[in-house]
């Protein structure tokens with residue numbers, strides 16, 4: 001067994017799961033990873049969660065893709081690299097010729113490296129001439145990118161993770177760090193032990209609520225009212241930071257009028273939180289010298305996701321909690337390289353470093369890449385899947401993502417992929433989406449390649465080769481180079497470092513990201529002229545911080561009704577990850593092998609059902625079966641599913657209504673009913 005093998009070497013690298021970006025050492029024997037070792041020298045201080053520690057065995061799973069596959073007579077059949085790449089070249093060229101570049105789209109991946117994201121968007125833009133490029137950030141923090149950009153001029157986490165320990169108050173809203181960002185969860189508990197105050201606002205009784213000084217359970221989708229209400233009390237009780245507001249911000253007067261009506265009583269009515277608790281939270285925040293707000297999908301995955309982010313930014317500015325240590329706003333990024341994929345321009349409206357698609361920047365990249373580029377910004381992820389369904393997108397290239405399971409209104413997405421003329425999927429496993437493809441390309445996992453990932457706090461960290469990829473699988477960046485060659489382009493990168501050298505020349509945020517600096521663990525990206533990893537210290541990236549009035553209007557696009565009386569919310573759990581592609585092929589599967597629909601015991605008895613019963617969960621878009629688990633952590637009338645299991649694909653049920661500004665879908669709320677089987 002692997003446990004008895006002698007460890008020949010340790011390879012330091014970055015965890016392949018979540019955006020915390022823990023450093024770890026892979027124990028290697030020959031061509032086998034045999035375990036994971038802690039790395040105390042890094043900012044996670046040796047801490048790893050179960051995913052980092054026990055989730056690595058997928059690297060050597062027998063189910064890894066080892067050869068390219070081409071669909072022949074309806075079946076995916078083993079092929080050579082030449083056959084597969086020639087076919088891709090032929091089919092994309094044909095789509096370009098017949099339908100133009102608007103009929104082509106690509107999804108990049110928050111799982112591949114920065115260097116690979118950079119090459120993929122370069123490939124799509126400069127060779128296939130389309131800006132229809134997006135990735136799963138659209139499903140999580142696109143609302144943060146839009147909202148924080150409007151407020152501060154940058155969509156990223158403003159401070160660093162370990163500053164949690166230097167804070168006076170941590171405010172967690174719409175995030176469940178002990179499950180989704182576990183090492184940040186540990187850090188918060190450590191801070192509480194040191195005397196840092198903790199405030200938690202979540203409809204569910206999450207684990208951190210046990211550690212909180214004040215814990216409130218807002219009705220789902222009422223965060224804007226709660227945040228406005230807290231700001232209202234802070235303003236009325238004169239606990240706000242006048243100096244900061246006067247010197248550093250604009251549009252305060254207009255905004256302050258907009259929160260006038262959000263009295264504790266008014267907000268109590270909307271949120272279901274006692275007005276004394278709203279006042280208590282406001283006082284703790286108003287009296288703190290340093291407060292950090294941590295949030296995640298509970299804020300962003302709503303039709304008012306951008307509004308929620310703006311309300312958070314307003315509160316941080318009102319209390320002067322931006323641009324100093326131990327404070328700030330922390331959107332907790334989900335995937336290990338979702339920050340980097342955004343930074344690299346795997347988005348439809350920006351080039352690397354968020355340079356907007358306009359004439360000036362287009363001309364820069366046309367000369368830098370020595371080619372012509374498309375003028376119009378492209379479509380977002382959900383718009384792309386709709387365009388696939390409608391027949392507008394004829395050929396698509398998906399790298400390391402599994403939209404058939406991860407996109408809302410899943411049936412619609414799957415039907416689109418069944419109809420599309422030509423679909424390429426590049427991945428390490430035959431995912432549910434790959435099963436629908438015309439060509440499948442086998443990629444290397446994080447343990448089989450070099451490169452960098454950027455974590456949630458903007459820290460750029462190395463990924464290092466520990467073993468060779470299985471069979472004929474190849475690193476994604478090598479595949480992109482081979483493909484570019486098929487289209488007559490000579491890309492002369494021989495290492496991932498060569499690609500990073502090019503990135504440093506066109507991406508101002510990465511100007512200091514040389515491999516030497518990254519090796520030394522030194523690079524949190526920041527804007528030119530700044531010495532510290534903290535954003536907005538002297539001034540905001542946009543100059544002044546801008547207050548935005550945000551009104552609470554409704555909780556969700558689809559509220560519970562007579563036919564669908566329950567509210568379904570979705571999320572992650574500690575021992576599985578996303579669509580299960582990796583975690584389910586490791587020991588983690590033993591810890592959490594199946595889906596449970598979590599339901600409050602009173603709701604279960606109202607339905608005359610029992611714990612453990614298999615039931616049908618139905619929404620307007622479809623139905624699935626799942627096992628009921630009674631949980632007093634759930635509010636009455638609200639049920640919870642993960643999106644980890646292909647057997648119980650919860651996104652068949654979810655709603656694809658979008659937040660109009662960020663196009664993030666409302667994965668956190670839809671109406672369902674539960675029926676006897």
Ligand code: SF4
Nearest residue numbers: 015017018022049052
């Ligand atoms: Fe990996 Fe995230 Fe767990 Fe750290 S907290 S070990 S990065 S999954």
